[in-house]
Amino acid sequence: MTSIMLHEIGEAGDAVARQLGHNVERLAELGAWMRALDPPLVATIARGSSDCCALYLKYLVEIASGIPCASIGPSIATLYRTPMRLGGCVSVAISQSGRSPDIVDMQRAARRGGALAVALVNDVASPLAEEAEVLLPLCAGAEHSVAATKSMVAGLVAGASLVAAWREDQQLADALSGLPDVLRGQTAAPPTEMLEQLANARSAFVLGRGATLAIAAEAALKLKETCAIHAEAYSAAEVLHGPAEVVDSGFPVIAFLPSDAARQGMLPTLAMLADAGATVIAIEAGGTDDAHRLATAKVEATLLEPVVMIHRFYRLTEALALRLGRDPDRPRNLRKVTETI
Template identity: 35%
Template structure:
C-alpha cells in the first residue's frame, strides 16, 4: 500500500501550481497588506517546518528589500510577559495548522499595535487566522502524514511570492517568470532525482549526523535535519559551514555522516569546502545538488536532474525534495511507519 507520505510528496507540483494560479494575481494586494516601502523591518514567527521556511524568508526578504528581517522569540510574550515595540514593522506568522498558542500570541500582539500582522497558514479558520490582519491561505488540502512535505514547500513558495511583493515592482515580471517554472522543476526533482537509495544505505546505520547548508538554503539544511530526525529516529544536527567550523567540527569522524546541500546558488561554494573538510576528517560525506555543481565532490552524490533547475533564489523549493525522499527511504529501511513515526502527532501546540 502506498504511504500517505509518498502520495503527499508526489502531490507537491500540483499544489504549487494551484498556489501560483491563486496568488500571482494578488501580488499588488500583498504589497499593500505588508505596507511595502513604508516599513523599516520585518519580524517572522513560526515553529517546526514553518520555522525552516521562515529562515529562507530571512535571507530572501532582506535581499529583496535591504531591510532587517528577524525571527521572533515567542517566549518573550508567553513566558516572560514582555511587550515588544513593533512600530514600523510588519509581522508574518507561518503555521500550517494555525494552532500553536505561542505563534498566535506574537501575531495578536502585532495586531494590537496596529502593524501588519499576516498569517501564512493551511487553516484559514484557525486561531492564528482569527488574529491576523490578512491571511495567505496555502490551500494545500489536508496533509495527513505527520511529516510536513507539501505544506512545507507551499510555505516556501508563499515566502517567495511575498518576496516579490516586497521588492521593486519594476522587477516583478522577471521574478514572476522564474516562479512559473517552479511546479515543473519540483516535479522533475520528485521523479528524476538519483542516488537516493545509495545515500540511504549510508545513513541507515548511524544514529547521529550533521546536515549542512548556507544562505538561502540554510533553511533546507534545517528542514532536512528535522525530516531525518522525526522520521528515522537519528539525531541530525543542522549547521551552516561557519557554525560547524566554530567548534562542532571536532565531532566529525567515521561514525558521523555529513549531509550537505549545494544547489546552484552562490552560498554553495563554502558548503563544498566544508564537504572536503568532512572527508578529510573521515566522515562519510553525502552531497545533494546538480551534477555540474557537485560532480567533483568525493562521497555519495544525490543528483538533482537538469530539468529541476530554477533561478538561484528559488533553489530551496527543489533542493528539499531529495531530503524528503532520503528521510523516507532511511525510515523504511529501519521499519518505521513513515506516516506515524516516533509517537508524534500532526499538530504540536507550544506555549
C-alpha cells in the first residue's frame, strides 16, 4: 500500500521550492517593514501542527533577535473578547486551511489591537489570507492526508524565511535556497529494526531542546494521530523533573538531537533515561541509520536542522502506522479542517 501521506512527504521539496520562488518580493518588503517597525514583541496565532510551526518561529525570532515571541490563545478573542494591546508589534497567524474561525477572529483582534498582521497560509482564498496585511503563501498545494506533512514543512520554512529577511541573515537565506534539494534527497525508508522496537509501544516520550523542541511537539502529535501511540513531548531540560518516573524497561524515548549549543545538554539526560531502561532513538544530522539512530541530511544552517529532521521523521510515522495495520491518511476520530470557535 502506498499512502497519500507518503506521496505528500515526497512533495515537500517541490513545495518549498515553489514557496521560496513565489515569496521573494513579499519577503523583501516584509523584512524592510519589520526593520522599520522594530517590534518589541512578535505574537503567534495557531493551533495543531501549525502551532508547532509557531513554536519553531518563536525560537528563531528569539535566537536571531532577542525579541520575545509568544503564542496568544485564540480563546482570548473568541470566548473572552479581551481587547488586545499590540501597538507596534507583529502578529503571525499560521494555518493550512485559513478557515478555523478562532484563528481568523484572533488575527482580527490582533490587528484591531495595533499589530502588523502577517499570515502564513496554504489556502490563499481563505478568510485568514484575505484579511492579513501581509500574506506569505505556503505554496504546498492541495494536501489530502489528514496528517499534515508537506504543509507543515512549508510552514516551518515560511517562518525561517521571514526571520532571514527581517534580520538580513544571508547564511540562513543561502541555506534555505538549498533546502529543496536536501528534502528531495531524503527518500530512504526507516530501519525495519526501529519499526519493530516501536511496534509494541503504547506510550513514548519525544524530546528536543531549543528549536528542536518544536518538532518534538509535532512528532508526538503525529504519533498520536497516525499510530494511536500516546506520545508526549518534553524539553530535555524538563523531562527529569517528574515525567522520567514513568520510564521503565523498553520505554521509547525519541530524541531530536541538534548540532548547536543545545546538544551537549541533552546527552547526559538521554544517558540517564537509558540507564532507567528506556529505548533511546536519536534523530540527528549525518551518519547512517541503525536500530537506534535515524540519520538526516546535513544543512548549512543549524537552525534549519528541525526542518529536515521532521521531514525524515514523517517517513518513520507513516511506515509505523502501516506496520500497525492503520491507515495513516484517515485517522478514526480526526478530519482535515478543524473549525474551533
